[in-house]
Amino acid sequence: MIEVTAAPAGAADVRAGSRPVRLAPADVLRLGLLGIHTRKVRAALSALGIAIGIATMIVVTGIPASSQQALMNQLAALGTNMLRAQPVPDRNPPVLLPEEAVGMASRIGPVTRASAVANTHAVVRRSDLVDPNDSSGLSVLASRADLLDAINGKVRSGRFLGPATEKFPTTVLGYVAASRLGISDLTPGRPAPLVRIGSRWFTVIGILDPMPLTPEIERSVLVGWDAARTVLGFDGHPTVIYVQARENAIEDVRAVLPATVYPQLPGLVQVSRPSDALAAKRATASTFSALFLGLAGVALLVGGIGVANTMFISVLERRREIGLRRALGANRGQIRGQFLTESVVLSALGGAAGTVLGVLATVGYAGYHGWPPVIPAAAVAGGIGGAMLVGVVAGVHPSIRAARLTPTEALAAP
Numbered sequence: 001m002i003e004v005t006a007a008p009a010g011a012a013d014v015r016a017g018s019r020p021v022r023l024a025p026a027d028v029l030r031l032g033l034l035g036i037h038t039r040k041v042r043a044a045l046s047a048l049g050i051a052i053g054i055a056t057m058i059v060v061t062g063i064p065a066s067s068q069q070a071l072m073n074q075l076a077a078l079g080t081n082m083l084r085a086q087p088v089p090d091r092n093p094p095v096l097l098p099e100e101a102v103g104m105a106s107r108i109g110p111v112t113r114a115s116a117v118a119n120t121h122a123v124v125r126r127s128d129l130v131d132p133n134d135s136s137g138l139s140v141l142a143s144r145a146d147l148l149d150a151i152n153g154k155v156r157s158g159r160f161l162g163p164a165t166e167k168f169p170t171t172v173l174g175y176v177a178a179s180r181l182g183i184s185d186l187t188p189g190r191p192a193p194l195v196r197i198g199s200r201w202f203t204v205i206g207i208l209d210p211m212p213l214t215p216e217i218e219r220s221v222l223v224g225w226d227a228a229r230t231v232l233g234f235d236g237h238p239t240v241i242y243v244q245a246r247e248n249a250i251e252d253v254r255a256v257l258p259a260t261v262y263p264q265l266p267g268l269v270q271v272s273r274p275s276d277a278l279a280a281k282r283a284t285a286s287t288f289s290a291l292f293l294g295l296a297g298v299a300l301l302v303g304g305i306g307v308a309n310t311m312f313i314s315v316l317e318r319r320r321e322i323g324l325r326r327a328l329g330a331n332r333g334q335i336r337g338q339f340l341t342e343s344v345v346l347s348a349l350g351g352a353a354g355t356v357l358g359v360l361a362t363v364g365y366a367g368y369h370g371w372p373p374v375i376p377a378a379a380v381a382g383g384i385g386g387a388m389l390v391g392v393v394a395g396v397h398p399s400i401r402a403a404r405l406t407p408t409e410a411l412a413a414p
Contacts, residue, residue, distance in 0.1 A: 054387050141217075148208075354387070
């Protein structure tokens with residue numbers, strides 16, 4: 001006869017209670033913060049290590065980016081996005097671009113500015129006593145009032161032609177032209193110098209700065225478009241059209257510009273190739289990009305090694321704590337979660353501090369050198385994110401090692 005004995009009441013509850021307790025994410029976070037809170041100095045030094053690594057990453061990307069932006073601004077100021085269209089020279093009869101050619105060029109989609117000059121074939125002299133045929137190698141050009149915007153030119157002294165002056169016999173000298181005519185500067189309050197253009201005297205109202213990408217303007221004497229018509233007999237046909245376009249579309253604009261300004265025979269219009277400064281600008285950008293990646297990788301590697309070393313030491317120092325928790329029922333997964341959370345939180349705190357320090361250092365250094373401060377968004381976002389990733393990678397092996405410790409060997413550790 002088989003006797004069946006009923007299980008004592010509550011036995012099922014005991015067996016159910018022997019199952020490992022599942023920890024909520026908040027509990028795991030509190031356990032991870034426990035090591036940081038109880039070892040504040042060690043945690044601060046560890047966070048400082050990762051903070052220095054992340055700050056280094058921000059600085060080595062932000063400072064070169066600021067320097068690069070300053071260089072880009074200087075190259076752009078030269079006119080790297082500028083094209084010059086003009087008829088094929090030495091053709092008989094000469095090619096006459098339409099008077100509306102500037103407006104036609106400005107309607108090309110990527111074009112941002114367009115202006116023009118025209119050769120008046122007049123002779124300029126410093127005095128009426130000079131040989132009428134001696135032009136000193138200078139050209140007299142009719143200029144539109146918006147020319148300087150199209151060629152990124154600047155006035156060194158005086159002012160440029162405008163609506164109030166382009167209809168009158170006034171002129172602006174290029175940098176080389178002013179030197180050859182013996183006019184070095186315009187002094188406010190003193191009578192403006194005069195130059196002889198054709199048979200008329202013109203008042204010099206401005207002198208331009210050097211313009212390396214448009215040397216023909218440096219050697220020119222510029223008169224207003226309307227004044228050239230009424231005083232010098234200019235026919236209104238532009239001879240050189242200057243176009244600025246978006247840099248990423250400069251080659252496309254160059255391809256369609258001849259057919260746009262002279263649709264009858266596009267082959268009779270030649271367009272300058274993009275400036276060598278643009279090629280230098282693009283090469284500089286790619287060089288700096290490669291440098292950013294290399295330096296950022298080194299900085300993160302150094303920070304990761306520091307965190308990994310800290311976590312290994314933490315596991316060795318806290319073996320008794322690990323053994324006690326295992327003896328009280330904590331499983332290996334909970335031990336791994338505790339140390340991995342501690343590593344990630346430690347790295348995140350260091351990453352946040354390093355990001356702030358790196359941004360402040362970059363802004364201060366750029367401001368000291370007069371550069372526009374540039375903080376790459378990827379560097380800022382990667383500051384904390386990269387630190388947390390480093391914390392995960394650096395904490396995986398120490399947390400696994402901690403979880404493999406049995407209660408007996410952990411408690412028996414010296």
